[in-house]
Amino acid sequence: MKLAQYVVQRFIGYLLVLFIGITITFFLPRLMPGDPINNYISQVQARAGQSLSAEATQQLRDSLAELYGLQGDIFTQYRNYLARVVRLDFGPSFTYYPEPVSNILLDAMPWTAGLLITTTLLSWLIGNSIGLIAGYFNKRRWATILEVVGIILYPIPYYILALVVILLLAYWIALFPLSPTFLPGPMTWNKAVSIIYNSFLPALTLILAGFGWNVLAMKALAVATKEDAYVQFARLKGTTDRTRMTNYVFRNAMLPQITALVLSLGFIFNGAIQTEVIFSYPGIGMTMRAAAGAGDYNLLYGAIILTIFSVATAALILDLIYPLFDPRIRLGG
Amino acid sequence: MIRLDNIVATYTTQRGHVNAVDGVTLEIPDSIVMGIAGESGCGKSTLMKVIYGDIGFPLSLSSGMVDYGFVNERGEPVTTENIRREWFRHISYIPQSSMSSLNPVVRIRDQFVDFPATAGRKKEVLAQVRAFVPKLGLPPEAIDAYPHQLSGGMRQRIMVAMATFFQPEVILADEPTTALDVVVQKSILLLLLDLQKEMGNTIMLVSHDMGVHYQITQKMLIMYAAKVVEYADTDDLFQRPLHPYTLMLINSLPTIGDDRARHGLPGSPPSLWEMPQGCRFAPRCPLATALCRKEEPPLLEHERGRFSACHYAASVPELKQTLQAGPRLSEIAHDTAQLTADVERDV
Numbered sequence A: 001m002k003l004a005q006y007v008v009q010r011f012i013g014y015l016l017v018l019f020i021g022i023t024i025t026f027f028l029p030r031l032m033p034g035d036p037i038n039n040y041i042s043q044v045q046a047r048a049g050q051s052l053s054a055e056a057t058q059q060l061r062d063s064l065a066e067l068y069g070l071q072g073d074i075f076t077q078y079r080n081y082l083a084r085v086v087r088l089d090f091g092p093s094f095t096y097y098p099e100p101v102s103n104i105l106l107d108a109m110p111w112t113a114g115l116l117i118t119t120t121l122l123s124w125l126i127g128n129s130i131g132l133i134a135g136y137f138n139k140r141r142w143a144t145i146l147e148v149v150g151i152i153l154y155p156i157p158y159y160i161l162a163l164v165v166i167l168l169l170a171y172w173i174a175l176f177p178l179s180p181t182f183l184p185g186p187m188t189w190n191k192a193v194s195i196i197y198n199s200f201l202p203a204l205t206l207i208l209a210g211f212g213w214n215v216l217a218m219k220a221l222a223v224a225t226k227e228d229a230y231v232q233f234a235r236l237k238g239t240t241d242r243t244r245m246t247n248y249v250f251r252n253a254m255l256p257q258i259t260a261l262v263l264s265l266g267f268i269f270n271g272a273i274q275t276e277v278i279f280s281y282p283g284i285g286m287t288m289r290a291a292a293g294a295g296d297y298n299l300l301y302g303a304i305i306l307t308i309f310s311v312a313t314a315a316l317i318l319d320l321i322y323p324l325f326d327p328r329i330r331l332g333g
Numbered sequence B: 001m002i003r004l005d006n007i008v009a010t011y012t013t014q015r016g017h018v019n020a021v022d023g024v025t026l027e028i029p030d031s032i033v034m035g036i037a038g039e040s041g042c043g044k045s046t047l048m049k050v051i052y053g054d055i056g057f058p059l060s061l062s063s064g065m066v067d068y069g070f071v072n073e074r075g076e077p078v079t080t081e082n083i084r085r086e087w088f089r090h091i092s093y094i095p096q097s098s099m100s101s102l103n104p105v106v107r108i109r110d111q112f113v114d115f116p117a118t119a120g121r122k123k124e125v126l127a128q129v130r131a132f133v134p135k136l137g138l139p140p141e142a143i144d145a146y147p148h149q150l151s152g153g154m155r156q157r158i159m160v161a162m163a164t165f166f167q168p169e170v171i172l173a174d175e176p177t178t179a180l181d182v183v184v185q186k187s188i189l190l191l192l193l194d195l196q197k198e199m200g201n202t203i204m205l206v207s208h209d210m211g212v213h214y215q216i217t218q219k220m221l222i223m224y225a226a227k228v229v230e231y232a233d234t235d236d237l238f239q240r241p242l243h244p245y246t247l248m249l250i251n252s253l254p255t256i257g258d259d260r261a262r263h264g265l266p267g268s269p270p271s272l273w274e275m276p277q278g279c280r281f282a283p284r285c286p287l288a289t290a291l292c293r294k295e296e297p298p299l300l301e302h303e304r305g306r307f308s309a310c311h312y313a314a315s316v317p318e319l320k321q322t323l324q325a326g327p328r329l330s331e332i333a334h335d336t337a338q339l340t341a342d343v344e345r346d347v
């Protein structure tokens, strides 16, 4: 019963967060100076010279307003907007007119999700394993070497890391393509292999970039945790180093790291822009940048709502799974 | 019988080396409860570590070793050299704080079967554990709980269960109940005593509570500044101490209903870094003479089974007469029957 209550509470909180986020994305742009329709019309006018009549302009204005849900007073607009968000209908894209925004996003999403979920999980696993060993054996000299990996990697800015990887693996030793080419058509074994091969470089840079932080964080957590009384008592029980490192130190030190992992999974659609632009990778990040560059408001809206949705969902998932890792969390509390 | 032979235990610190146990030679008979008392910093915990065999940086053994008087599976005598392999099989340990000594995110039953001794037969051991815990006044489900779901007293019972489950010859308890309230303290000690009577283990109990020592121990070891100053049967030691420091410790014993100003311990023990020449207790001792300040008294058997490290051991009973301020021993409970009664009354 307590469990059901807990789940329902979290879910209501989740819907509330979504609602607030979506509402803010509705009002915020309207508080800003500039009018998307005016912008667009002036673009069209610039292209058409002065040949556009006032009447034609007004017609264009009306049809655009209808297209983008800018008709009526602000409350009507807001109601319509909410109804459309619920139906995942963000209207057509400017740049790819008349392709609906949701189609464009749906096409781009698997690329970003696949790349970032894989790399986030891998860099979490590798980074935390190294950090755990470095922290647990922090009195031994060889363990210091492990930590150095983190110390060196962590402060390097992402674009430099990406540049080094590209120089090394796409230029000097041309093992991987500089920018990926993806075969069209249905998914086959060959296509899957080619996707993995083509995604290798961006994936590598993301893993390297995420992993230093995990090494350092886990190392610090493990060093502190292994001095805790229950680890010391486990040592006096005669348990093996392996048992203590995994069942005692890791099971406790991973708790904050789980939080960090799930939240960073929620942010994958925000974090992808740099990578996708550097490697011309056809994901949400590229789409968002193109949309921002072209003033494609509908597409931008859709992408922003997608990120709100993914961050809020990650937070919900965290709330739901965290009690599995830490029994001290009181359900229904 | 456990033999300690000239144990010198040294901490390596940034300031240099310091001997926290400085030449302790002892014989501890089997199947007794031995109490260890002395002011903070006198080396009680360090001595327990040495006996447990938990020696590792910054602690090292500069001299001596412990002979436990029993043999391991292969028939070899167990000493400091190989005691680590016998942890919780032949020698166990009850930590001070049960609250923080259990892994908070793992069920207690899983923490019961990660001893090397249980490797490969967890199921079987767990069944035995389930049959064992009711003897400790715990509901059988207690071992399926997470630590935070149990009260402090129940958790400490779990620690006692772990320490006794494998029926070790020796159980070390370094202030096992300081984190608990008085009533629970007493019931845990009683439980430990009951189990000890049944299994015949040797218990070494460190406590600052001389009343507890008087009630439950058969032998007492009094430490002062890294040395043993007195070692004797508890009855003798309380009735007629042979070291002025023991006398002062007993005098500091609180007695219920006694509002005479208690003679606490004036002064403080010397720093381990600047040991006075001669007897370490001399600066605080009412009996100290020039001899004491020059020559360190060895621990000698003044009477049968009564060891004291005092040049004037024979004069201590007289000193006790003149002080006359101590609690009347008759007022303190001196057997477990009284302790049981206390617990029942308080509950």
Ligand SMILES: Nc1ncnc2c1ncn2[C@@H]1O[C@H](COP(=O)(O)OP(=O)(O)OP(=O)(O)O)[C@@H](O)[C@H]1O
Pocket (backbone or CB within 6 Å): B011, B012, B013, B020, B038, B039, B040, B041, B042, B043, B044, B045, B046, B047, B058, B272
């Ligand atoms: N890890 C350590 N490193 C350096 N010195 C230590 C260490 N542990 C203890 N000591 C020193 O050794 C001496 C004895 O300490 P120990 O813990 O054995 O005392 P104790 O009698 O158990 O005191 P308490 O009653 O406070 O528990 C103290 O002076 C202490 O400062």
Ligand SMILES: [Mg+2]
Pocket (backbone or CB within 6 Å): B044, B045, B046, B174
């Ligand atoms: Mg101590």
